[in-house]
Amino acid sequence: MxxxxxxxxxxxxxxxxxxxxRIFSGxxxxxxxxxxxxxxxxxxxxxxEALPALTAPSDEIPGGEGxxxxxxxxxLGTLLGALIALIVATPLAVAIALYITYYAxxxxxxxxxxxxxxxAAIPSVVYGFWGLAVLAPQLVPFxxxxxxxxxxxxxxxxxxxxxxxxxxxxxxxxxxxxxPIISAISREVFSQAPALHREAALALGATRWxxxxxxxxxxxxxxxxxxxxxxxxxALGETMAVAIILSGGAGATVNLISNSNPSTIASNxxxxxxxxxxxxxxxxxxxxxxxxxxxxxxxMLARWxxxxxxxxxxxx
Amino acid sequence: xxxxxxxxxxxxxxxxxxxxxxxxLPRFAATGLFVGGLAVGALLSALTGFSLVLTVVYGVVLGTxxxxxxxxxxEGRRKATDRLVTSLxxxxxxxxxxxxxxxxxxxxxxxxxxxxxAFFTNSMYRxxxxxxxxxxxxxxxxxxxxxxxxxxVPIGLLTAIYLVEYGTGRxxxxxxxxxxxxxxxxxxxxxxxxxxLFTLVFGNSVRLGIMGAVALSVLxxxxxxxxxxxxxxxxxxxxxxxxxxxxIPKWRTVVKVVLPTAIAGLGTGITLSVARVVGETAPLLxxxxxxxxTNLNPFDGRMATLPVFxxxxxTQPGTATQAFIDRAWTAALVLIILVxxxxxxxxxxxxxxAPKTGR
Numbered sequence: 001m002x003x004x005x006x007x008x009x010x011x012x013x014x015x016x017x018x019x020x021x022r023i024f025s026g027x028x029x030x031x032x033x034x035x036x037x038x039x040x041x042x043x044x045x046x047x048x049e050a051l052p053a054l055t056a057p058s059d060e061i062p063g064g065e066g067x068x069x070x071x072x073x074x075x076l077g078t079l080l081g082a083l084i085a086l087i088v089a090t091p092l093a094v095a096i097a098l099y100i101t102y103y104a105x106x107x108x109x110x111x112x113x114x115x116x117x118x119x120a121a122i123p124s125v126v127y128g129f130w131g132l133a134v135l136a137p138q139l140v141p142f143x144x145x146x147x148x149x150x151x152x153x154x155x156x157x158x159x160x161x162x163x164x165x166x167x168x169x170x171x172x173x174x175x176x177x178x179x180p181i182i183s184a185i186s187r188e189v190f191s192q193a194p195a196l197h198r199e200a201a202l203a204l205g206a207t208r209w210x211x212x213x214x215x216x217x218x219x220x221x222x223x224x225x226x227x228x229x230x231x232x233x234x235a236l237g238e239t240m241a242v243a244i245i246l247s248g249g250a251g252a253t254v255n256l257i258s259n260s261n262p263s264t265i266a267s268n269x270x271x272x273x274x275x276x277x278x279x280x281x282x283x284x285x286x287x288x289x290x291x292x293x294x295x296x297x298x299x300m301l302a303r304w305x306x307x308x309x310x311x312x313x314x315x316x
Numbered sequence: 317x318x319x320x321x322x323x324x325x326x327x328x329x330x331x332x333x334x335x336x337x338x339x340x341l342p343r344f345a346a347t348g349l350f351v352g353g354l355a356v357g358a359l360l361s362a363l364t365g366f367s368l369v370l371t372v373v374y375g376v377v378l379g380t381x382x383x384x385x386x387x388x389x390x391e392g393r394r395k396a397t398d399r400l401v402t403s404l405x406x407x408x409x410x411x412x413x414x415x416x417x418x419x420x421x422x423x424x425x426x427x428x429x430x431x432x433x434a435f436f437t438n439s440m441y442r443x444x445x446x447x448x449x450x451x452x453x454x455x456x457x458x459x460x461x462x463x464x465x466x467x468x469v470p471i472g473l474l475t476a477i478y479l480v481e482y483g484t485g486r487x488x489x490x491x492x493x494x495x496x497x498x499x500x501x502x503x504x505x506x507x508x509x510x511x512x513l514f515t516l517v518f519g520n521s522v523r524l525g526i527m528g529a530v531a532l533s534v535l536x537x538x539x540x541x542x543x544x545x546x547x548x549x550x551x552x553x554x555x556x557x558x559x560x561x562x563x564i565p566k567w568r569t570v571v572k573v574v575l576p577t578a579i580a581g582l583g584t585g586i587t588l589s590v591a592r593v594v595g596e597t598a599p600l601l602x603x604x605x606x607x608x609x610t611n612l613n614p615f616d617g618r619m620a621t622l623p624v625f626x627x628x629x630x631t632q633p634g635t636a637t638q639a640f641i642d643r644a645w646t647a648a649l650v651l652i653i654l655v656x657x658x659x660x661x662x663x664x665x666x667x668x669x670a671p672k673t674g675r
Binding site: 018020021023024025027028029030031032033034035036038039041042045046048049091092095096098099100103104112115116118119121122123124125126127128129130132133134135138176179183207208209210212230233234236237238239240244266269270273274277281284285288291292295296298299300302303306307 | 369394395397398401402404405406407408409411412413415416418419422423426470471472474475477478479481482483487488490491493494495496497498499500501502503504505506508509511512513515516521534537538541565566567568570571591594595596597598601602605623626627630631644645648651652655656659
């Protein structure tokens with residue numbers, strides 16, 4: 001029966017569209033578009049709620065110095081904390097990724113990767129607890145040492161905090177939090193480095209490090225950059241750990257080790273939002289909008305780097 | 317350190333050329349040197365009043381240096397650099413273990429005392445001192461996370477299906493890109509979005525459980541999409557083609573062939589995405605707030621959730637400070653156990669529900 005139909009059917013690539021197909025593909029496509037709408041909605045609703053603060057006269061904004069005067073120090077604090085985290089975490093994460101992919105005994109390498117990933121599974125509020133109760137007191141002597149020996153650098157001008165609840169401590173906790181992100185992505189690229197290149201290097205008598213330097217790192221460079229930027233995005237938006245650890249709210253200063261630190265956008269929202277009313281809420285949402293735009297830019301750049309690499313890597 | 321020189325037999329000229337020489341350190345020499353360095357480090361820190369941190373720092377630096385210097389003298393520059401990098405890379409891994417172990421130990425140490433029956437059966441209603449528990453917060457977390465899952469999974473799964481089975485051209489590219497970008501939205505921004513959305517609809521300073529669920533969904537959807545997409549991509553095309561060859565419509569192929577084949581991976585991915593959001597604090601802080609009593613209706617007023625509960629117990633203790641701090645640590649411990657349990661469940665799912673046939 002079907003055989004009689006076969007010759008009449010045009011050899012077109014388009015398949016028959018049944019109602020079930022149309023509904024199903026419509027639903028699938030619809031949810032895809034819905035996600036785009038959600039992202040647009042995040043921006044739109046934030047803007048609409050931030051608008052009163054954007055248009056308000058500057059003396060109504062908390063602090064009385066206008067929106068820029070309010071958000072500026074927060075942006076500085078956010079960038080400072082995230083940059084410390086990035087500087088501490090990136091070399092460590094790359095080294096860990098190298099260790100797991102090329103140095104660790106094969107049999108336990110997967111487990112080690114899993115253990116590092118566990119760092120990402122711990123909720124940020126718990127990191128805050130740990131940073132406050134354990135790390136901050138432990139770092140106090142380090143703060144004093146920095147103030148004594150490197151005090152001529154503005155970052156370490158001191159006076160050293162006696163509680164350890166400083167931007168430096170926050171940066172280190174953030175570094176621990178973004179470590180698994182950077183190392184996961186680096187690990188993935190490193191393990192994809194072409195085996196032929198690696199074996200060729202070893203065959204020419206390269207030591208393991210020379211092989212990595214010549215065959216793995218050049219290949220994985222964009223992966224490291226992308227991983228670092230994704231980590232940066234996470235560190236910029238990290239809220240609870242910073243809110244718990246940092247004794248902030250001291251306006252713009254680059255002093256990393258004193259008791260007076262600039263707060264970060266996210267932690268400031270978390271600390272002030274529950275009690276905020278009226279224009280304060282709008283101001284906080286406006287600062288959230290700034291955070292959203294910053295992280296959006298960082299993430300888009302990171303993804304662009306990743307995708308550019310994916311286009312020519314030939315993996316998958 | 318210098319006592320190690322007898323290790324090198326026949327100290328003729330160190331071979332400078334790239335052609336490899338036979339002269340190598342014995343197998344455990346590097347480890348031995350490193351331990352020696354550690355011992356000297358301990359000695360050094362003992363001189364200035366013993367401190368564990370200083371011991372380790374001195375020891376690692378000295379041990380690494382010892383390995384480098386001896387290897388350089390015996391094996392030449394290239395080998396020495398290799399050994400230096402090996403010990404740096406290993407040290408980096410061990411450094412990363414320190415916070416993990418310290419954190420787990422601290423949470424266990426502080427959290428175990430209050431991990432009792434009362435913690436799971438009592439709420440904080442009219443509790444000002446000792447006693448009390450997180451019954452209300454645990455239930456709140458379960459309800460809000462479940463709601464977020466109900467919202468996120470259909471949208472995320474359908475989007476993944478679209479990307480793998482239907483998507484073409486610019487829409488697919490745009491969705492892939494923006495889903496990736498969305499994974500980077502700070503959690504507090506997701507909370508603010510939900511707050512702004514509900515404020516526009518319901519008026520000012522509304523706090524509802526569902527707001528938290530919406531905020532968590534914003535964080536969860538991209539994770540679900542990414543993991544489901546990866547899994548669906550793994551389903552071999554031969555299965556789809558076999559189904560088409562039997563005249564099965566595409567949507568039935570997806571529902572009856574592709575999804576069952578991928579079910580283990582989908583389960584794992586979704587469980588991991590739940591684990592990702594269950595510990596989120598910031599979005600719930602701004603949308604759901606906290607109450608001391610038990611509210612199980614996410615459409616009516618504030619609810620308590622475990623992370624927010626832990627946060628406020630620690631940062632705003634009442635007069636009986638220690639009781640509050642103890643509860644905070646126990647809540648943190650329960651939170652970690654919850655996340656780890658979800659991770660374990662995810663692994664079990666992928667083990668037990670894997671397709672019967674090989675890939």
